[in-house]
Amino acid sequence: MRILVVDDEVVIRKGIIKLLEQFSKSITDIEEAKNGEEALLKIEARKPDIVITDIQMPVMNGLQLIESIRVRDPEMDVIILSGYAEFEYVQQALRHQVADYLLKPITQERLNEVMSKVLLKDPARWTSQMDVDSIRVMKDTVASLVKNVLAENRNEMERIVDDWSAYCRTYGFSWLELKQIMGHFQLSFRSELLLNLKQEAGETAPSLNQAATTADELFAVWKSYLASEIARVSERRAPRNKRIVEDVLAKIEKGYGDAGLNLQGLAEGCGVSAPYLSKIFREVMKKPITQHISEYRLEQARSRLKNEASAKINIVAEQCGFNDYPYFSKIFKKYFGISPLEYKEKNS
Template sequence: MYRIILVDDESMSRKSLDKILTSAHSQYQIVGEAANGAEALELIRLQQPHLIITDISMPIMDGIELIQRLRQDGYDGEIIILSGYGEFEYAQAALRHGVVDYLLKPLKEELVVELVGRLFARFANTRQKAMVKNQLLAPVISAAERISTALWAANAPVLSQETENLLKLLAHQELSYEERRTLLENAASLIQNQLGDRLLISPWEIPYDEPGYTTLESSFRDWLERKLAETRDKRNWGRRSATQQAMDYIKQHFSDSELSLEKVLEPLDISTTYFYHLLMEETGMSYIAYLTNVRMEHAKALLTDTSLKTYEVGQRCGYPDYSHFTKRFKRMIGLSPSEYRKRMQQ
């Protein structure tokens, strides 16, 4: 709803505006009326309207003082003023305080409807963009977490795939360059924070001097590639053969629904506690988290094969219980297996 407050010491004027607006659009909601600025001030603080339509000349507190007080209070909504033909100087003063427009009395219905309609359209567009952006926050956070996991594991193929998924997610939305940049900044900050305690890696330096989403994408990819190289270097990647052998075994036997850590370590002759410590250092994940990650990556690949039922994909990835597979997949990927398959087919 588009919340509106009417302020005018003439009750007939308020009634006329109320009738014009509520008849013009079902989304217009008159949430309050006041006969002067002092009454309006408390009402506005309580209702927080999107639009205020106020007369200039009123007793106790006129429209100019009301507007000044509202701006001092931090109200940043739209304000339209009503003025008579002899009050043009007052109207000019009001315009200097961020008033969006003014209407002359006696009011003409078509002008009222046209002006408020323009403001409502702008409000609706802004709200729609905000909704899209808010809806993207969770998928962006989830993608950033998966990128962090792949980066910590120095898994270049997964890192590349997850990076492209994130960039595609942002590129296909009706967002401005600035909004995409902000979301990508959020993702980079999350990646930085998640790895900050384990790796002292440099933050992403955004190329503000060359606006354009393609440039932004390239810069983000380059940053992650540098982070991958830093990760490999700082963690002496590949020098812990026991861990690598265990990880290879998991990748070869992930479809075994009974694959236990003890079974993985049996040929390596190392304790579970020691291996757990090595695996956490090597990948940043526990055994269960690493096994789940391997299974989900294979599940994603298998879901592109439409000849397989989704429950068959689960079975091939070590989840004979389809419900358990679906819950695991959605928790990690953000979509159910069926939803992911549809997304990949688009």
């Protein structure tokens, strides 16, 4: 991928180049120009995929540059730089169908977001070795990988990588083509993950593809990288997961008497999926959520039988979420080693 950065201030140009390199280590072909006139010469010579240009520049400003670019190449992606005081120029530039804009001072997060949107807008432009069908399969594969990385599902992640590997082999890509395609794959994956996380994706090696000399090594490297991303997502979520579990514990404490209290309802109440809640509850509490609900109800039932002399056992069972008295009696005895009736008589 070729990118041209245009700004009359050398410090800003170098800063943007550094941010681009941080966005993806696989972006290595970056040119720079100090004004629109110089930029046009480099566009003619190098034909960049993306132009990032300032608006206020001597000799030829950014708006004039964009107009000239549109005459030569209506499809070229242009990202404009602007200060808050120049936003009226941004509005003018938007009429020339620029891809997006960056307000100064430019942050890594905002540049990542803009670049991700540009790259994901039309993957076909970056994947000349692939036909429409293989591009569609790649997009679906990337989306599935991101989904399962976010779900921290390592087994499914590995299955998806294996399926993509098999597809590439069946398609008959050469080793060089495969490395180029996986370069696009890496950019697409990191861009998709970044937009979903709203935070920079984890660091990768300079290029995942450079670390391999065979297809088997290449996909093994990818599995290792994706496993590290899953671990990073899990670590990032740990404090949030603990808060969710604490919220669930409070809901169980308050609603244990409701026989309909279950995993699905608790998950919906916390705004997460049932499988995800089941997973994080087990990680934090070291036991399944259903076991905790049952144990909490039994402890409450025992307390009532001990402290409420007039309480009837079947009523206590219902008040603690057990509609089936024989079942309540059975698990009470299994948990405490004594039946509810024996326990009540012993503590009367």
